[in-house]
Amino acid sequence: MMLMLRFDLHVHSNFSKDGLSSVEDILRAAAAKGLAGLAITDHNTTAGGRRALEIVDKVAPGLIVIPGEExxxxxxxxxxxxxxxxxxxxxxxDDTIKEARRQGGLVVVPHPYNRPRHGMNIPEGADAVEVYNSRYILGMHNRMARRGAKARKLPEVSGSDAHQASLVGSAITLIKAEKNPKAVLEAIKEGKTGIDVRRTPLHIYALQMANGWAKKLRAFFIKISK
Structure with a gap:
């Protein structure tokens, strides 16, 4: 049966260097907010997503987990x-997209055009564009992302880009699909999506940035002290 499902498609756990919350806490937060599911997209690792798949039936029964990677x-x-x-x-x-295809993955362009946050122009071969990222302080880049998606006729999604459990669900992608991971991914690719969003509070964003820089500085000083 086709449903309108609420998903957060861009979430980081503490398997990311700048993530603050455990996978367990993230799953509980998603369930508490009434989400149908979420994607764990840690930086350069699928470990968080794999961990979520292992424990979701115990921690948040019925929640759909889509493992992934930023x-x-x-x-x-x-x-x-x-x-x-x-x-x-x-x-x-190009090589990253080729590897994604080899694994059967779906490619989403997060926070496009925002160079300070490692955003890129929308490449050939992308399947969808994140047209709303709740961590943007200004709306300019979200507007640019939406224009880019429309120009390329690509499906539009949104993501909280949450780095702590309390912010999971700040940006929702509405997906018209049956309630299973394969159907959800196919529906995104087919553009059966909508968005429901709110912005991350400025003070929380600032604290996240400060925490990220502190971790980088600690890693730097540990490295040079060896």
Whole structure:
């Protein structure tokens, strides 16, 4: 039966270096907010998504988990949904997309055009575009993303880009599909999507940025002290 499902398609756990919350807490938050499912898209690893698949039936029965990865390509970030094998960072966009296809993954362009956040122009071969990212302080890049998606006639999705459990569900993709992962991914590719969004509060975004820089500085000083 076709339903209008509520998904957050861009979530980071503490398997990302800048993630603050455990997979368990993220799944509980998604269930508490009434989501049908979510995608765990940690930076350069599918470990968070794989962990979610292992425990979701115990922690949040009925929640759909789409494992994925936000891959750091040479040109910027790409999200690949529906994969459980890591795609290594540092490859070209074309090679990253080829590897995504080999694994049967769906390619989403997150926060496009925003260079400071590793956004890229929308490449050939993308399946969908994140036209709303709740962590944008200004709306300019979201508007640019939507114009780019419409110009290329690509499906539109949104994501919270949450790095802590409390912000899961800040940006929702509405997906018309049967309630199973394969149907959800097919519906996204076919453009059976809508969005329901709100912006991450500025003070929380600032705290997340500060935490990320603190982790990078700690890693740097540990490295040079060896």
């Amino acid at each position: 891959v750091s390509t040479k040109q910027g970030h790409l999200i690949v949904l529906g994969i459980t094998q890591d795609i290594p960072p540092g490859m070209t966009v």
